[in-house]
Amino acid sequence: MTEPQASSGHHAPAGASYATRLARNRLGLWLFVVSDAFVFVGLFIARMVLLGPNRPELLQGLGLAVTAMLLVSSFFMNRAEVEMAHGNRPAFLRNIMVTLVLGTIFLVGVVGVEWQLAPFGPSDGAEGAVFYSMTGFHAFHVFTGLILLFVVWNNGRRGLYTAEQHWGVEAAAIYWHFIDVVWMFFYVGLYLMGTPA
């Protein structure tokens, strides 16, 4: 919901400079990230209150695998951004494509596999509620992140970013890292903490 497109001061005589707008966009995006973090904190609190020292019975292997995918994808996202900053467009496109693929695998892993294999449904007690809501809210963010990545990839393909001006890439990267960090906490909360009920 941030405004990745530089877009302000539009009726000031000469318009604000790119640097000014970039600073504003950055601040705006970071505020959004902080704001969004409250949702996840809220979910985590709900998990602590409802499950306490227990945790849902999940497929440890699968959890580890998708988590690794997401972590690695964040690495490639970082690479993509750095390549763009160096003006290396093909490398940027390659890296962001890898990020996209890994992100998609993560999404399929959670929603397509774990959701189907979990031994409980959303309405089966607090475990179901907690597990499906935490993964669901996160998956929705991953999904929007993937759309954003795709848009950025597509615009990058058309050469809309330069080494100096690539706020879109940076925004997608910040958002993607944020999603990744959130998952690290959720992974601990869902897979590692406490004992299976």
Next chain:
Amino acid sequence: MRFFSTGLFRGLVAQVAGSVVGMAFVMAARVLMGEPAWSREPVIVGGMIIGALAFLVGVGSFNDWFKWARGKQVSDEITVDPNKPSWMRYFSVDYDHKVIGIQYGVVSMLLLLFGGTFAMFFRTELATAGIDFLNNEIFKVLLGYEPGPVGLLSGGAMMPNPEHFFNSLMSLHGIVMIAGILLGVGAMSNYLVPMLIGANDMAFPRLNSFAFWVNVPGALILLSSLLFGGFDTGWVGYPPLALRAPLGMQMFLFGVYLIGISSIAGAINVIVTILTMRAKGMTMMKMPIFAWAALATAVLQFSATQLIGLTFQLVMLERLLGMPFFDATAGGDPILYQHLFWFYSHPAVYVFILPGLGIISELLPVFARKPLYGYKWVAFSSFGIALISFFVWAHHMFVSGMSPYLRIPFMYSTLLVAVPTGVKFFSWAGTLWQGKIKLATPMLFVLGSIIIFLLGGVTGPPAATISTDLHIHDTYFVVGHFHDTMFGGFIFPIIAAIYYWFPKMTGRMYSERLGKWHFWLMFPAFMLLSNGMLLLGLQGMRRRVVAYDADLGFGPLHVALTIAGFVIFFSMILFAINIIRSARKGPEAKDNVWDSRSPEWQIASPAPLHNYAQPFEVVGEPYDYGLQNSPYVNMTPAGGSATASH
């Protein structure tokens, strides 16, 4: 008809179409999953969600973002089509912060009108001890038929009975008024902040317009609750009752959720605007005081609001999919809901008032012709209030059955809020002292605000000490407390603000005579209303009841409250008449009507499209009234540079 080419009309059509598509979509999904296609709640909720999205697409909020996603350049320039009448700007997506501010304001007033009308209905009912007004007769008048099993929308019962109708009206009154407040806050920060700090627009105009338009489907969905059986939980929507309430509950949850999105987006915009777009020379300590209030408000809004959004989604999910978050019999925890809810809704009450207190601080110096007493303290006290308000939420839960030992720290933190609030009051008194007070209508409302908000404030501590709250909680004492705080902290100040900036918005003057009538009707009537509520509450009158035992002796007071309520409503009608008539026929206003030092009064009235043709420079203190030759702003700095901001 020109109206049919406005964004609003397209949005409404899209919303209807989207709702139908959404319903069909859910039904198709259900069939695929091997379930019967029709199930009232999921299908209608699906339609409602898609409909809201469709509204935003239809109105054009996403246009530029879609273009951007397709790699097209989007223009930053505001283009005003000279062939279109200017009113049309207000019914379409427009990026001018002044237009958006007024859009917010109008919708806010409409919501207040709805909320007020609901109040008139249930207040009439409360005038008598029994259930004498909201009976089946009134249903026949209102709905055209007697309630009974009817209809697709209502699925069995429109409003099954008088008690439920009362509960729904009362709950809607609460939440619609609060929605009205949130939009009113948006109106003030959007219209005022850029002008006060010398910017020509907000930092993210697209986001700004999106933040306004998302309220429209939000408000429509919220109000439509009444058509789907209403909801009888009060505005707090505590489960498990909220899980059993009629379908209207979902409209409440989702409508508030949309309005919450608006709060978040708007708040981010305000923060970035204030932090990065101030005029040259305007340090934080030289900002007009309202900007401080808006900043503190935005900090509360952009963070805490997320939790109510989350919580309401969890309730929606629990109702739709049976995910037991809050139902204790299935593993959930009803207290968890209350914690999450109040973690937002307590800070939210300061969202309601901080801008209003900012207006008071902004207007007092102008009418007292004196500097704002203790500027720095007033500015920081807004942040003090905001900060403390994150740690007091559980004072609404002293009797809820949460862990008993937790109550003590919350009592301490709650009482501490009195301190920064007190600082404001003392500063206001200091500002008035030895002034040359002009009693124009805006000033009357400012003075009214101070007294009323004071009354609301000092009734806070008895609610904050636990053992007295054991008696007060869920009685009319609390109702009196918060009507005082909300009228004193929002309703009166926004009325003052509208009178005060009316010439800047329209270029015309309102009628002083009607304005005075408005005040002298509303202020005493409100004093009666709120003090009566406080007294009834102490005597044990519970909240949210449609009838009460006649032998408790509450009758005469309730009659008086109802009359007072009607007087307030009537005076607000005078207000509406005043501003609607004056906007069209009022005498033309001077540029600087109030002899204010503030930059927005140094430009033409009404404010031109691009506020400041040339960036100005701050050369003095904002409120140095009484000091000769000490301008605040230099509107034509020599060699004025081309950047609007730094």
Next chain:
Amino acid sequence: MIHLVIVAFLVVASTIGVGLFLTNYPLLPLQASEQAVNIDGLFDIHWWFIAFFFSLITVFVVYSVIVFRRKPGERGDGVYMHGNTRLEIVWTIVPIAIVLWLAVIGADSLATVERRDPEAITVDVFAAQWNWRFQYSVEVEGGTVAAVVSDTLVLPKNQQVLLRLHSDDVIHSFYVPEFRVKQDVLPGGEEFTRELRITPNLEGTFKVRCAEICGQLHWDMQAEIQVVDRSEFLSWLQEQAGDCELSPEECGQRWATQFGCLACHSLDGTVVIGPSWQGLYGSSEELSDGSTITVDDAYLHESIVDPNAKIVQGFSAGVMPQTFAGILTEEQIQQIIAFIASLQ
């Protein structure tokens, strides 16, 4: 300076006036518990602070408006002054001290109000949409414990009672204005059972009223409380503890009253919330699925233990509590059925 003296005088006068009014006018209802004595004392302290701060600000504002008001034709600005740091510090520190002190005495008062008396008698309170039920455990001769269920809360005077609050459905709140205390009643079983301690100190009849909105009949969710002399209380309890030795119909009526059935079912043909029981037995009824049944013992039994199994046309499922199966004994159910059958 003279202004300040006048204002100071007015503030004092107004504080005393408002304070005396607030502490002497009967703002609060009858005081009928020991907790109320303590709480009312705390209220009085609050009234004085409210009187003072309200007077302080109001007098300053009103005085300024009257005295420093711009006279017609007057020009120019007010006195130029920016503030006074020392004053600002004072009016920050003093309120901090006051609120901290208020919090300390508040915590103290809470401790007194919630003081536990080991002798307290225990009553289980069951709240359900929209009635109250009170259950006492009594030792009858021979050491067996019998449960006494009543729709009236009978309490001995000057003895602490520990109320254990249970809800069958949604959140309710136990509130007796004369006792000054309230506590929400949560659904969800033992884990969510909450306690409330009251020591009534005045004989008389009061009402417990539900203070948390709980749906349609929230306003009418009330029950009677009788505070009686201790010996009277004990004999009442013994009387209730005796088995129901009346005829089955009469016992059924007793249960129907005590368990709150009559809050929803009338005996005279009017529809309150559920169908009336008058003439119910033996009649034939249409159900919401369109079928028709004849009301007999088996149907009534099912309607009581599993109300959602068959829904009478024109009524909604889920309104009648589904918990009676666990509350009523088989004998009691049979007696209620006998009672319904007698209502021809």
